[in-house]
Amino acid sequence: MSRVTQVAKVADRERTAARLLKSSADKFYDPLVDIDWDAPVVAGKHYHPEHRVSLYGTDLWDRMTPEQRIELGKHEIASIASNGIFFEVLLMQMLLKQVYKHDPTSDHVHYMLAEIADECRHSTMFGKACKRFGAPAYGPPWWVKQLAKALPVFGQGPSAYAAILVAEEVLDRMQREHMNDESLQPLIRMVNRIHVLEEARHVTFARQEVVQGMAGAGPVARHYHRALTAVVSYFVMLCLVNPKVYAAVGLDPKVAARAARENPHFRATLHYWGERIMKFLDEAGLVGGPTMPLWRKAGLVKK
Known part of the structure; x- marks a missing residue:
């Protein structure tokens, strides 16, 4: 990379960071203050749109009562939210490592610190939502937690941001639908609205890092x-x-999980949630070749 290109890259980063910092200061939420955690749960309202629940359309779903369907939606949202916490903690670890490497007087570093503060609030918000609805913080299986310890070590450059973007943008696509759905619990809609608003800044920042990183990557790095x-x-x-x-x-759990994996309705939901980020990753040169079976198995590319 030429000296001129490096200077332009730093300047571009600084302009974006300065803009995002201003946005962060102008509009942010404190979930401990801005959400009424004592508000009553509304009887009969859903936590997750029925057509997005993993078993929707299966024989198991047809045999479930309306109450069971609402309850399953609640627990699936708790699972998604607690996995959101898990991946946000990984993101914070990676951002803190970047803070060590860059100029602490730069807007670029200041925005990374602002994003870490956002993610701390989001993790608190998701945890309190699970607690309010009386659902466990399921999180990922223990063996995934162990494997994930390596991500902050091996996750360097554009792939680190790209992988976290998948978690962020899949949630974002789901939450944009949720926050406008009046059939859902008001607390669910408020949590989603806050996350969508603040996550938009994070997505802008990460997408720029991916594009710039891939532009400077050689064949092996790509x-x-x-x-x-x-x-x-x-x-x-x-x-x-x-x-x-x-x-x-x-x-x-084994029977139901197998039914969910084979459920065309749920696979269509996974594809819908990932549609926007997959288009971006493809354009950035991060999709294709020997990795395609994994993308299909993940439900992000149609079989």
Whole structure:
């Protein structure tokens, strides 16, 4: 990379960071203050649109009562939210490592610190939502947690941002639908509205890092980033709905999880949630080649 290109890249980063910092200062929420956690749960309202629940359209779904369907939606949202916490903590670790490497007087670093503060509030918000609805913080399986310890070590450059973008933008696509759905619990809609507003800044920042990083990557680095992005994205999608949620409504977790994996309605939902980020990753050169079976298995590319 030439000296001129490096200077232009830093200047572009600084302009974006300065703009995002101003946005962060102008509009942010404190979930401990801005959400009424004591508001009553509304009887009969859903936590998750029925057509987005993993078993929707299956024989198991047809045999469930309306109450069981609402309860399953609640537990699936708790699983997705607690996985959101898990991936936000990984993101914060990676951002803190970047803070060490860059000029602490720069707007670029100041915005990374602002994003970390946002993610701390979001993790608190998701945790309190699970607690308010009486659902466990399922999170990913223990073995995924162990594997994920390596991500802040191996996740460097554009693939680190790209993998986290998959988690962020899949949630964002889901939450944009939720926040406008009046059939859902008011608390669910408020949590989603806050996250969508603040996550838009994070997506802008991460997308720029991906584009700039891939523009400067050589052939070997491009293959590495493509492979790591696919692997992490597969685990993101695999973990969204923990099989333990099915036991909460009296179903056999193994049987129900298999039905969900084979459910064309749920695969269509996964594809819909990932449609926008997959278009971006493809344009950035991060999709293709030997990684395609993983993308298909994750439900982000149609079989």
